[in-house]
Amino acid sequence: MTATAFAETVWCFDCQGERLLGVLAAPGAVVAGVPPDLGVVIVVGGPQVRAGSHRQFVQLARHLAGRGLPVLRFDARGMGDSSGPLQPFEAQTPDIGAAIDALLHARPSVRRVALWGLCDGASAALLYLDETADPRVAALCLANPWVRSAESLARTQVKHYYRQRLMQADFWRKLLRGGVGSAAWRGLVGSLRMARKAPGPANVGFQGRMARAWQGFGGPILLLLSGQDYTAREFLDVAAADPTWHGALARTEVTRVDLAEADHTFSDNATARHAEQCTAQWLCVDQPSLQEPA
Secondary structure (H helix, E strand, O other): OOOOOEEEEEEEEEEOOEEEEEEEEEEOOOOOOOOOOEEEEEEOOOOOOOOOHHHHHHHHHHHHHHOOOOEEEEOOOOOOOOOOOOOOHHHOHHHHHHHHHHHHHHOOOOOEEEEEEEOHHHHHHHHHHHHHOOOOEEEEEEEOOOOOOHHHHHHHHHHHHHHHHHOOHHHHHHHHOOOOOHHHHHHHHHHHHHHOOOOOOOOOOHHHHHHHHHHHOOOOEEEEEEOOOHHHHHHHHHHHHOHHHOOOOOOOOEEEEEEOOOOOOOOOHHHHHHHHHHHHHHHHHHOHHHHOOO
16 A cells, blocks of 8 residues: 655534544545545543554554544543543543544544544443444444453353363362462463353443344444453453344454454554454455545
8 A cells, every 4th residue: 555644734613512623634645545534533531642552553643644544642631631521432432523624523524433542442432322323433443342240251251261171180280289379279260261161242341231232233343352362352252142143243244353462452563453453454455435525
């Protein structure tokens, strides 16, 4: 893909009477093949500022802007340079809506947006759609979505950690010698008991609202999953076990990319660049539905 020059500007906007601050990375020229009416809003989630862990959202925004896409990353209410009380990710719908308004105001050529979110930022993006069904959202880029509950965490720990430990002779030697503490043993027993519970209905709580939004969204979805991340594994376990998520990952609109060596925030430079390149390729080239303005 052709790279282009871009500029970054500070952008302040209102959200329910509070002052939100964002940074807009905007290309200086139209890039051939890039949807001219598409922009990206990075949903940071929380509690985290617009730069992201190890500046991952800075790098992502600059990469996409260099490929011709305007990108807004921002601090939600109560975080970083934005005013107001801190909001949990379940309550960030007004912030996301205000950010979309701000991007469209700053770039009049933009009429559609892709929401890019990591962890509970991905969850917040789905919750925004569940609450608003905003027609301006044309695509979702979701990395390691957060669906945690006590039961799902226990099932993930048993499946991906304790099962492996129980197969290791070293674990049993430590147990017999007293090297495994009583607290650790109680944690194992508690997780096994919790994991045996049948999955609860996903329509209870934020997880059900996420599933409802995913299933009802008609646009393309890019799902980025880190191979070295329990949050990603937990999401896959919930999507496989809970009937409300049935068939969600198999939909034709969903593109799944597994980054085998990546951790939760793509802290390794190579995996971060891979995630950025996958996002740009998917938004600018791989999705024909995004190439034609709605």
